[in-house]
Amino acid sequence: MITDVLIIGAGGAGLTAALAAKDAGASVRVLTKEYPTRSQTCMAQGGMNAALGNVSPDSVEEHIQNTLKSAHGQANEEAVRYMCSEAPNAIEWLDEIGVCFSRTPDGKIAQRKLGGASAPRACYAQDYTGLKILHTLYERCLKEDIEIHNERYLLDLLTKEDGSICGALILNIRSGELEHHFAKSVVLASGGYSRIYDKYSTNSTASTGDGIAAAARIGAKLLGMEFVQFHPTGLKNSSILISESARGEGGYLLNSKGERFVNELAPRDEVSRAINEQILAGEEVFLDIRHLGEAFIDENLPQERKLALLYEKVDPVKDLIPIKAVAHYTMGGIEVDNKSQTSVSGLFACGECANHKVHGANRLGGNSLLEIIVFGREAGKSAAHYTFCDDKSKNELNCKKETNFLDKLKSFSNEIDFYEKRSYVGELFYKKVGIIRKESELLEAQKEIQLLKEQLPLMGVKDTSKVYNTNLVEFIEFRNMLDVCEAVVSAALERKESCGAHFVAEG
Amino acid sequence: MKISIKRDFDFIEYNVDMQDATLLEVIETIKTEQDSSLAYSSGCRSSVCGSCSMRVNEKEVLACAYKVQDGDVVEPLKNVEVIRDLVVNMDKALATKKRAKTWLQTYNKEAKLTHEDEKTNALQSDCILCGSCYSACPVYAVNEAFLGPFALTGVWKYVSDKREAAPEEKIETIQKNGVWDCTLCNECTLVCPQNISSKADIEKLRMRSSMAGYSDPNFAQNFGGGLSF
Numbered sequence: 001m002i003t004d005v006l007i008i009g010a011g012g013a014g015l016t017a018a019l020a021a022k023d024a025g026a027s028v029r030v031l032t033k034e035y036p037t038r039s040q041t042c043m044a045q046g047g048m049n050a051a052l053g054n055v056s057p058d059s060v061e062e063h064i065q066n067t068l069k070s071a072h073g074q075a076n077e078e079a080v081r082y083m084c085s086e087a088p089n090a091i092e093w094l095d096e097i098g099v100c101f102s103r104t105p106d107g108k109i110a111q112r113k114l115g116g117a118s119a120p121r122a123c124y125a126q127d128y129t130g131l132k133i134l135h136t137l138y139e140r141c142l143k144e145d146i147e148i149h150n151e152r153y154l155l156d157l158l159t160k161e162d163g164s165i166c167g168a169l170i171l172n173i174r175s176g177e178l179e180h181h182f183a184k185s186v187v188l189a190s191g192g193y194s195r196i197y198d199k200y201s202t203n204s205t206a207s208t209g210d211g212i213a214a215a216a217r218i219g220a221k222l223l224g225m226e227f228v229q230f231h232p233t234g235l236k237n238s239s240i241l242i243s244e245s246a247r248g249e250g251g252y253l254l255n256s257k258g259e260r261f262v263n264e265l266a267p268r269d270e271v272s273r274a275i276n277e278q279i280l281a282g283e284e285v286f287l288d289i290r291h292l293g294e295a296f297i298d299e300n301l302p303q304e305r306k307l308a309l310l311y312e313k314v315d316p317v318k319d320l321i322p323i324k325a326v327a328h329y330t331m332g333g334i335e336v337d338n339k340s341q342t343s344v345s346g347l348f349a350c351g352e353c354a355n356h357k358v359h360g361a362n363r364l365g366g367n368s369l370l371e372i373i374v375f376g377r378e379a380g381k382s383a384a385h386y387t388f389c390d391d392k393s394k395n396e397l398n399c400k401k402e403t404n405f406l407d408k409l410k411s412f413s414n415e416i417d418f419y420e421k422r423s424y425v426g427e428l429f430y431k432k433v434g435i436i437r438k439e440s441e442l443l444e445a446q447k448e449i450q451l452l453k454e455q456l457p458l459m460g461v462k463d464t465s466k467v468y469n470t471n472l473v474e475f476i477e478f479r480n481m482l483d484v485c486e487a488v489v490s491a492a493l494e495r496k497e498s499c500g501a502h503f504v505a506e507g
Numbered sequence: 508m509k510i511s512i513k514r515d516f517d518f519i520e521y522n523v524d525m526q527d528a529t530l531l532e533v534i535e536t537i538k539t540e541q542d543s544s545l546a547y548s549s550g551c552r553s554s555v556c557g558s559c560s561m562r563v564n565e566k567e568v569l570a571c572a573y574k575v576q577d578g579d580v581v582e583p584l585k586n587v588e589v590i591r592d593l594v595v596n597m598d599k600a601l602a603t604k605k606r607a608k609t610w611l612q613t614y615n616k617e618a619k620l621t622h623e624d625e626k627t628n629a630l631q632s633d634c635i636l637c638g639s640c641y642s643a644c645p646v647y648a649v650n651e652a653f654l655g656p657f658a659l660t661g662v663w664k665y666v667s668d669k670r671e672a673a674p675e676e677k678i679e680t681i682q683k684n685g686v687w688d689c690t691l692c693n694e695c696t697l698v699c700p701q702n703i704s705s706k707a708d709i710e711k712l713r714m715r716s717s718m719a720g721y722s723d724p725n726f727a728q729n730f731g732g733g734l735s736f
Contacts, residue, residue: 034548034550034558035558035597035601035636037556037635037636038550038551038557038558039556040551042551042555042556042635043551043555043556095670096611096614096670097610097614098610098611098665098668098670098671100625100628100629100632100668101625102625103620103621103624103625104622105621105622107619107620107621107622125629125632126629128555128633131555131633131635132632135632135634135636136611139604139609139610139611139661140610142604142605142610143612150597150598174596204550204551204552204556205549205550205552206550238552240552240553241553303553303554306554307553307554310529310554310572311529313527419538419540420539461543462543462544463543463544465544465591467590467591468546468590468591468592470538470546470547471538471543471544
């Protein structure tokens with residue numbers, strides 16, 4: 001059976017796209033490698049931007065200007081204008097479907113100030129904003145009877161002889177069987193690639209760039225892959241995220257001497273570099289929220305207290321929180337136009353795997369949840385429209401036959417342990433393709449990645465069972481990560497000048 | 508330090524040299540350094556995605572929030588099909604949300620939420636769907652069709668939300684295999700990593716049900732004979 005719109009990924013972007021495509025009258029199927037409620041969106045804490053002016057005066061124009069400034073000339077003004085203008089509608093829609101936004105004393109949606117914003121603009125639900133948005137979207141999908149298949153892993157996208165999309169080759173993780181899911185159009189909403197930094201990332205272990213790698217394999221263009229956002233406040237030992245709202249609510253950054261060294265509410269790239277400089281100079285860096293008081297912390301930052309206690313054994317009510325800057329969000333991705341269409345006919349993309357040119361070289365806090373709703377909807381609508389109007393979607397389904405990676409894998413020799421290499425790549429990228437980049441080090445990293453790609457046949461999986469083989473899934477993820485690494489490092493080499501998150505030093 | 512993990516057929520003991528580590532860190536180390544065939548689920552490592560719930564010494568925990576002790580015995584969740592090792596199939600458990608209709612059915616445009624209203628169900632909307640409560644619930648031993656703790660908490664979330672214009676529909680939905688089938692044993696509350704009490708939510712739903720004219724069918728059965736003579 002052919003679905004009109006196949007959606008790969010069930011985070012905030014994928015579920016929004018699914019609802020929009022169904023609303024437009026298309027048949028929809030959603031595939032996810034986990035479960036919808038486990039996707040990266042659930043980890044977003046700080047909030048979702050919309051110039052509502054509920055707390056103090058604000059305007060859409062200011063939101064646009066703040067976003068453009070932070071993007072360092074790499075954003076498309078039309079796309080930014082569209083996203084920021086749609087923001088109040090997006091919040092209204094989420095409120096209407098039941099998201100529990102925090103409220104002001106007079107019953108308006110509360111807003112807090114995040115870095116780089118000229119006004120309190122981020123609508124939030126305590127520090128569980130992403131979780132509550134994601135779960136509400138999931139519930140909405142249940143209400144609308146959207147077909148969702150859990151634990152299905154994207155191996156490859158399928159194309160016709162004319163290069164247009166016709167579906168996806170999927171590994172059913174539970175059964176170990178291959179599945180062909182044919183569709184007239186496909187929306188990729190498969191998330192970012194921060195896990196190439198392995199343990200130097202705040203992200204879920206699932207953010208391995210699978211969709212980006214698969215799209216690139218069928219010729220989709222990638223854009224801005226060098227722009228990796230480092231979040232200033234990852235916990236020192238575990239890289240677990242302490243939300244930007246901690247600084248938004250008045251938290252300070254201190255070095256070992258107890259000195260403040262940066263404006264805590266500057267954009268993330270600046271703050272991350274300042275932290276990195278301190279660490280390179282031998283200082284430890286801490287987040288200090290003690291002055292906010294126990295009652296305030298428990299009401300507004302409950303997760304942060306819990307995580308600091310668990311992973312660093314410090315109580316933020318009376319202790320400093322040790323932190324470092326770690327990979328958090330990847331601005332680069334599959335290039336799409338304002339309708340979320342990629343360079344491959346019938347393939348659309350939204351969310352962190354896509355580059356809608358709204359974040360440019362540095363994303364503002366609060367703009368990622370906004371993006372997934374606004375462009376998730378756009379991608380769903382456009383994909384549905386494509387199936388109704390584009391002749392290519394009506395061409396006969398003649399999928400090109402290609403040998404898939406799983407077949408090749410059977411001959412891999414297993415001499416080299418890929419888990420070891422995975423953490424090696426994380427170290428390598430954090431040091432050489434990280435917060436500060438030097439051409440000589442980028443070249444070294446490029447060589448290393450090249451070598452690892454050549455060595456892939458010497459790696460492979462030890463576990464040969466069919467059912468729920470995570471050893472296999474993790475190896476295919478690793479292969480995708482190497483492809484993504486290659487794209488990141490070559491994009492970084494091409495951009496000679498510093499720009500936002502891509503900071504070049506001599507050497 | 509030794510821990511035992513339930514594999515497909517038996518418990519296997521692993522020796523790990525790690526101090527003050529979370530269970531998830533220990534399991535990851537076993538997977539990447541000792542036994543790549545070990546299957547488990549995980550994601551965020553920060554107690555918000557709900558992937559890594561499992562049982563330690565017969566109690567449900569999130570592996571990313573539990574510090575390992577020597578001699579711990581680790582098993583998959585109960586009341587759900589085990590796919591492999593510590594991985595369970597959550598589809599059946601999640602389907603209770605659909606049966607219970609845990610969503611905003613009819614939006615009430617007039618409703619204006621206040622700061623206080625926000626608090627009535629902020630806790631319920633903290634649910635991460637880890638399934639710990641579902642696993643700990645003893646009702647499933649006798650009634651597979653029970654809607655269960657997290658779904659009923661989800662219903663309370665919407666019933667108590669002023670934005671829901673038709674809460675009575677939700678109350679009607681949960682009369683069968685719902686609020687009256689709970690034994691109020693409180694096991695769900697004891698294991699919830701988010702400190703949600705489904706038991707308390709179910710009690711509130713019972714009260715709302717009574718106010719809507721529904722009564723406990725067990726009660727009706729026991730005393731129903733009285734009117735027939």
